[in-house]
Amino acid sequence: MAEHIIVLGGGVIGLATAYELRMRGLDVTVLEVQAFGGQASGAAAGMLAPYSEIGEDPDDFFKLCLSSLRMFPKWQQEVKAASESSFEYTESGSLHCVYHEADLLSLSTRKGWQKEFGVEAHILTRAQTKKLEPELSDEVIGAIHYPEESHVYAPDYVRALEKACERTGVALYNHLGELTLEEWESGVLVRSKDGRVFEADQLVISSGAWAKEFEKLLSLNIPIYPIRGQICAYKLAPERIRHIIYSSQGYLVAKADGTLVNGASEDIAGFETSVTEKGINRLTNWNYRMLPFLKEETPFHQWAGLRPATQDGYPLIGRLQSAERIIFSAGHYRNGILLSAVTAKAVADLAVKQNPSISLDRFVPERFS
Template identity: 40%
Template structure:
């Protein structure tokens, strides 16, 4: 029996496995498909809490703290895995092309500035001093020099390597079909590879978390939202800065790609790239950097992001059951929130501490919808 069994091998599950193994616990991760094949791949690796979160509160605080953890966390992970994750904390621009957008941006800038965050208001030529390739149509922008991005694919590869080196048992192609319980205590799961037992079971299966909770007669609002994303070759397009606009984002990577995104469409558990989605992504970004129209197209892909009803993740124990907890519902911000999620969840699993998890506890949503229990 292992100390901790994690169901789900995306960025959250792997980050937690890495953190727990560093604390000396034995860990097994069961993943039904490829490592990081869903929400973790439907991402550009953005580390931008000030852009992502529209108001002060616990979610913004969580994002800011996670961003602060990133440099040391990434450096330790790179040393452990012997792999670069291409962490770039070199700023980003949120751009307005119309007066209406500028007014909305100005309101956001005002509260962020008053809250003490390092943001700058740029207009006219000052915007293109930061990014010369930006369109002349840009009339205003928030420049956030302390935010950035990471190569999410390289990050996932580094986490897999580091987990292996720390003795984590990684089971890919392992589909969980039910829980194993003794009374009201979960002691493991049933899978297509047989039963797995653990002192603590953590559901980190992203958009599939709601299905797992249904096996216990619980209902939590986790909705799969498809994200479609594309990449072009950066050759001849010396883009320097991440650009966010109202219709898309543009992220230059050090591996020679420019990542473009992204859709948010509800298509159930379908994760195919559609012509409509791809067209929307490409048309959404070209108004900001016209030079992209000549960029060689490289690839497009999609994944399912787990959205919750209030936009906040689900972190902590599952009500009514011991030995079972959730780590999910991060929607578009799993990459950003992975270091802090791993730390706080490991604190809970190792020490029983939940005070930092209060705003994110699953008990705010879960309700018994039936007395049926699927035990495998």
């Protein structure tokens, strides 16, 4: 009989992992307290942009992100085939723009260390940058062009993962309300508010910004907390902007459906997912310095989500030493969409007792305990 595994949390991390676990032959059940993809994953801009996001340090986190980016061309095809559905995946490349002479030096530093990892990067003058994106402001003094960076339409990607799970035989339960983990030593037993009991051999905890709730129960220190991201979108003629436009103040991503997504502010507001005037103004007070035409435009849509941040900025991925039936997989902060592919594969490796192809030493979930 196949091993049975429960995945707690139906965001991008839980669903991608559930699908991969099913592909490894396990019986998989996903339990979600609200709606699948209803939290951070459905709110994300969908950038797969490790080179823009991580400029300082070629550490294990960068390697994790890089390996996921390189998995994506094949992974997204697999998810599309398994789900018999489609979602936008655009290999747009990105322009990481700078506005001050002093920042040009940091671009060459980045390019220097990224080269060791085979990253394709080109430092561009203002004229070269504007040749690639003519709508960019003249305030831009240069950019680093990363042809490999890409993006997905996150809500559709998460829906496709859900469908891929459904079509491959993962048992999916959402809107369960409160769930209680009652047993994790002699087996796994989770009880829902309405009295249903779910039993398994192993458990994956992928409940994003809510993962801290297991701290007391498992006698662990789990410093995961929500950082609200506020984000907005404009209507845009197709092809008007072709690259991800990234800067130290925010980013703009043009989607195939004719929207331009502008993200994202960061603030601490507990589990509040409302949008504030201050949060959106933080974007609109700056975005026209990237694309001047935005000064005349008003966003048609604004929303927010809760990034699962951790104390040291790295996710918690690994099997618990103190509770060997439990694999922890949360805290993907700003890069959970990007990291979904590599996380799914690494957690599935752990579940079938294989060594993950990438080192998880830096991400040991018990490192704070």
